[in-house]
Amino acid sequence: MKNRFMLAPLTNTQSHEDGVLSDEEFRWLTMRARGGFGLTMTCAAHVQAIGKGFPGQLGIWSDDHIEGLSRLAAGIKSHGSLAIVQLHHAGMRSPKELVGGAPVAPSDHHESGARGLSHGEVKQVVEAFIAAAERAEKAGFDGVELHGAHGYLLCQFFSAEVNRRDDEYGGSLANRYQILFEIISGVRLRCREDFMLGVRLSPERFASVLPKPSRWRNGL
Ligand SMILES: Cc1cc2nc3c(=O)[nH]c(=O)nc-3n(C[C@H](O)[C@H](O)[C@H](O)COP(=O)(O)O)c2cc1C
Numbered sequence: 001m002k003n004r005f006m007l008a009p010l011t012n013t014q015s016h017e018d019g020v021l022s023d024e025e026f027r028w029l030t031m032r033a034r035g036g037f038g039l040t041m042t043c044a045a046h047v048q049a050i051g052k053g054f055p056g057q058l059g060i061w062s063d064d065h066i067e068g069l070s071r072l073a074a075g076i077k078s079h080g081s082l083a084i085v086q087l088h089h090a091g092m093r094s095p096k097e098l099v100g101g102a103p104v105a106p107s108d109h110h111e112s113g114a115r116g117l118s119h120g121e122v123k124q125v126v127e128a129f130i131a132a133a134e135r136a137e138k139a140g141f142d143g144v145e146l147h148g149a150h151g152y153l154l155c156q157f158f159s160a161e162v163n164r165r166d167d168e169y170g171g172s173l174a175n176r177y178q179i180l181f182e183i184i185s186g187v188r189l190r191c192r193e194d195f196m197l198g199v200r201l202s203p204e205r206f207a208s209v210l211p212k213p214s215r216w217r218n219g220l
Contacts, residue, residue: 005038012043019057019058021071044086061128077142084141085145132144144187157180
């Protein structure tokens with residue numbers, strides 16, 4: 001990095017509805033890089049269609065997104081800034097109208113109406129995060145950050161209150177973090193050695209008890 005200033009991930013809701021990058025967000029992010037940030041991180045980009053958390057969210061769940069992401073990575077890097085994508089799945093915080101039905105969560109969740117993921121679906125989530133990291137690499141990004149904070153899907157797995165699973169993804173602290181370790185191992189295995197990998201965690205507020213839905217709007 002040319003300096004220690006890093007742009008925090010900031011949801012800009014400017015993508016096209018299919019998750020494809022728009023000119024507006026290309027301009028917004030490359031302007032940050034031009035402004036001098038040593039590292040420029042994108043907004044949270046969702047790794048599965050059902051994990052969409054906001055209208056106009058950037059997608060990285062399909063190869064159709066690679067073209068726009070490649071343009072973005074090249075644009076950021078042309079200003080000498082490192083380019084990082086934040087990988088995200090909103091889990092039970094996905095609005096029903098955005099994902100066309102009940103959102104998903106580690107286990108059934110009454111308040112949000114989310115349904116619990118089957119064992120096979122958890123494996124698919126792991127694969128979706130790894131495949132998204134591979135797309136980011138292919139698009140020319142220097143690395144990814146896994147969004148494990150703010151009460152989204154990974155954070156929901158870590159929570160003893162929300163995660164009521166009785167398989168290897170629930171129960172003990174180690175089991176609740178198992179999904180994260182599988183994703184990290186997969187990214188390490190399938191992306192190049194110097195591909196950067198970070199994890200965002202919430203040390204407080206979201207760590208064990210998730211906020212009431214009425215308060216969700218206050219915390220991205
Ligand atoms: C409009 C807005 C969008 C945000 N989007 C994201 C996001 O996509 N991913 C994320 O991890 N944090 C997101 N955050 C949180 C920021 O990364 C940051 O942690 C927060 O703004 C606190 O830092 P600050 O005190 O410097 O503003 C967002 C915050 C704001 C205000």
